[in-house]
Amino acid sequence: xxxxxxxxxxxxxITKSFPGVKALNDVSFGILPGTVHVLVGENGAGKSTLFKVxxxxxxxxxxxxxxEGELLETNGPSDSLKKGISMIYQELNIIPEMTVLENMFxxxxxxxxxxxxxxxxxxxxxxxxxxxxGLTFNLKSKMKDLSIAEAQMLEIVxxxxxxxxxxxxxxxxxxxxxxxxxxxxxxxxELRDSxxxxxxxxxxxxxxxxxxxFISVLRDGEHVYTSDIKETxxxxxxxxxxxxxxxxxxxxxxxxxxxxxxxxxxFSKKGVFDNISFDVxxxxxxxxxxxxxxxxxxxxxxxxxxxxxxxxxxxxxGETLKIKTVNDAISKGIVMVPEDRKxxxxxxxxxVDSNITLVSLAHVFxxxxxxxxxxxxxxxxxxxxxxxxxxxxxxxVQTLSGGNQxxxxxxxxxSVNPKVLFLDEPTRGIDVGxxxxxxxxxxxxxxxxxxxILIDSDLNELIGMSDRVMVIxxxxxxxxxxxxxxxxxxxxxxxxxxxxxx
Numbered sequence: 138x139x140x141x142x143x144x145x146x147x148x149x150x151i152t153k154s155f156p157g158v159k160a161l162n163d164v165s166f167g168i169l170p171g172t173v174h175v176l177v178g179e180n181g182a183g184k185s186t187l188f189k190v191x192x193x194x195x196x197x198x199x200x201x202x203x204x205e206g207e208l209l210e211t212n213g214p215s216d217s218l219k220k221g222i223s224m225i226y227q228e229l230n231i232i233p234e235m236t237v238l239e240n241m242f243x244x245x246x247x248x249x250x251x252x253x254x255x256x257x258x259x260x261x262x263x264x265x266x267x268x269x270x271g272l273t274f275n276l277k278s279k280m281k282d283l284s285i286a287e288a289q290m291l292e293i294v295x296x297x298x299x300x301x302x303x304x305x306x307x308x309x310x311x312x313x314x315x316x317x318x319x320x321x322x323x324x325x326x327e328l329r330d331s332x333x334x335x336x337x338x339x340x341x342x343x344x345x346x347x348x349x350x351f352i353s354v355l356r357d358g359e360h361v362y363t364s365d366i367k368e369t370x371x372x373x374x375x376x377x378x379x380x381x382x383x384x385x386x387x388x389x390x391x392x393x394x395x396x397x398x399x400x401x402x403x404f405s406k407k408g409v410f411d412n413i414s415f416d417v418x419x420x421x422x423x424x425x426x427x428x429x430x431x432x433x434x435x436x437x438x439x440x441x442x443x444x445x446x447x448x449x450x451x452x453x454x455g456e457t458l459k460i461k462t463v464n465d466a467i468s469k470g471i472v473m474v475p476e477d478r479k480x481x482x483x484x485x486x487x488x489v490d491s492n493i494t495l496v497s498l499a500h501v502f503x504x505x506x507x508x509x510x511x512x513x514x515x516x517x518x519x520x521x522x523x524x525x526x527x528x529x530x531x532x533x534v535q536t537l538s539g540g541n542q543x544x545x546x547x548x549x550x551x552s553v554n555p556k557v558l559f560l561d562e563p564t565r566g567i568d569v570g571x572x573x574x575x576x577x578x579x580x581x582x583x584x585x586x587x588x589x590i591l592i593d594s595d596l597n598e599l600i601g602m603s604d605r606v607m608v609i610x611x612x613x614x615x616x617x618x619x620x621x622x623x624x625x626x627x628x629x630x631x632x633x634x635x636x637x638x639x
Contacts, residue, residue: 143206145170145334146191146303148360150200153186155536157528160186162358164200168303168351173325173335175345175366178355179378179568180540181526184338187355188305191336192224193217205302215244223296224305231288233281237274238263241295266298270324284429286317293324303334308539310344311565313429315596315629322348340540340568342371343597354378379570386569387601388576392420392583394604399471399557399588401440404449409435410612413449417557417588422579424603425592426628432612433592434476437559441466441473453557467496470556474546474563476592478539482546485535489527490516492534492545497552519548524574540567547575551582558582561592576602596625610635 144167151164161183168174178184189195191202193211202209204220211217214224231240238256241263247255263276272290280288289309296304306325310318325335325348339345345352346366354362354377362377397416404413410432417423427433439446442460451458453469460466466473475481484492493516516530523544527537534545543566550558560579564572579589579602593599599606606623608615608631615631 143170144168144203145205146209146336147203148187148200149203151187151190151197151202152199153183153190153195153197155528157532160358161190161197164355164358164360166353166360166363168334168336170302170334171329171332172350173329173337173348175337175339175349175352176355177339177345177352177374177378177568179526179570180538180544180566181357182355182378182568183358184355185307185538186358188224188307188336188338191217191303191305192222218245218299218301221300221302222305223299223301223303224307225289225292225296225309226307231280231292233279235280236276237278237280237283237291238276240280240291241266241298245299262298266294270294270297286313286320286429289313289321290324293328297328297333301333303336304328305336305338307338308340308566309337310339310341317429318344340566340572341595342374342569345374346371356380375569378568386573388573388580390580390583390604392580394421395419395586398454398586400452402450402452404436404439404446406435406439406444406446408612410439410609413609413614415607415614415617417590419586419588420583421604422583422589422591422602424599424606424623425590425609426594426596426599426606427609427615427632429594431609431632433609434561435612436609437473437561437590437592441471441559443473467553470554471559472496472550472553472555472557473559474550474561476561476565478543478546482549483534483542485533487534488531489520489525489534489537489545490530493519493530493548493552495549497549515552516548519552522551522574522578523548524571540571543567544571544575547578551578555582555587557588557590559590559592562594563591564595564598572598596628599628600625608632 146168153161399417438444606618
């Protein structure tokens with residue numbers, strides 16, 4: 138990166154520590170104005186901490202941040218926004234019951250001379266900004282009625298309306314369809330061309346080269362690499378991230394697929410999904426694809442007793458199962474890692490060990506006495522297997538990075554040795570090194586005769602890990618592709634049109 142250019146943001150020896158861990162250690166590099174600068178690193182590398190230092194949530198223990206050549210001093214996100222720095226979070230920071238209009242001006246409402254909220258002027262300005270971006274929203278709609286993609290676009294418009302000069306984007310495509318990603322990238326390029334600087338965090342290697350111009354790598358809280366995207370490649374970036382060479386993306390499949398062990402027959406829920414039937418064999422990974430809203434997660438939740446169904450049967454090793462609650466499913470060795478880890482997967486104010494052992498208490502209790510030795514052994518195994526980065530097993534889960542939180546959820550369910558495992562977007566927000574460890578665990582489970590149902594929006598991952606792929610379209614099974622038939626075109630045609638690619 139040229140050193141004679143004036144940076145819009147420059148980090149000089151940034152250090153930030155928390156009890157038991159140094160999140161950032163002497164980090165120094167710069168961001169050129171009007172560029173898309175990608176920030177990558179493993180979970181726990183310090184990316185989120187650096188973002189929070191930029192937007193004022195954290196204050197650095199040492200070092201300083203320069204913004205447009207001057208020392209950046211803020212008292213929080215709203216103060217940073219006033220200075221021209223906006224952040225769009227991976228898990229969008231919205232208030233569901235508020236309207237679109239109220240969300241756009243949250244914390245910076247326009248007032249009348251009498252000091253009242255000037256809704257008319259806000260509506261006029263909001264409509265102008267939406268029109269400029271080619272978006273049509275009902276300003277009176279509640280945020281909870283918007284899709285994730287729509288809410289994300291609205292956050293971008295909100296940043297533009299606040300005259301942001303720098304926009305921080307944390308995993309912005311993690312919940313988007315391919316079409317929505319294309320639209321987002323178009324918007325990012327338009328923002329860049331208008332002179333706005335984007336700092337973009339992503340774990341998806343293909344995105345980095347499509348959208349990025351410069352890249353910086355953090356590893357274990359330290360800055361290890363900055364380069365022009367054109368002067369690097371995926372292998373180099375991964376090596377810098379994990380500190381070692383990775384020879385393959387997906388581990389070799391040595392599992393022997395045997396007889397059917399799990400079956401779903403004629404599952405229906407009016408208005409959600411209809412007549413869903415499929416089999417999964419011992420040692421098999423059955424991928425499940427479909428556009429957002431197709432009903433993939435809803436089908437899984439009904440199978441596991443989380444949501445009611447109208448009709449349908451579940452069979453395990455030929456035996457009909459009566460699953461009315463999640464506990465019924467767990468008792469039979471059928472579990473699910475949910476898509477929404479914070480709302481459905483974790484006790485955020487609990488410790489790592491209490492979360493991991495939450496559904497395996499039978500293994501750590503003797504009558505009413507907690508067997509600490511067994512608990513410590515189980516927790517240590519899960520933390521080692523999944524490479525959970527935490528100061529200790531007593532660390533509060535909400536203080537961990539998003540990726541490490543996801544690994545705690547995985548550890549919780551793997552601790553009960555499931556026979557059938559539903560994985561709903563299991564590697565969302567997880568770095569490439571840890572993804573590989575999770576892939577290996579999936580292969581190991583299958584080699585022991587277990588079955589996995591993988592619900593996944595990442596087509597590369599779905600194709601790389603699945604033995605067959607079932608495609609859901611508008612709540613119905615559009616088809617099942619055998620291993621030799623699996624390819625992006627066939628999957629997307631079934632998902633979008635319900636028919637094979639021409």
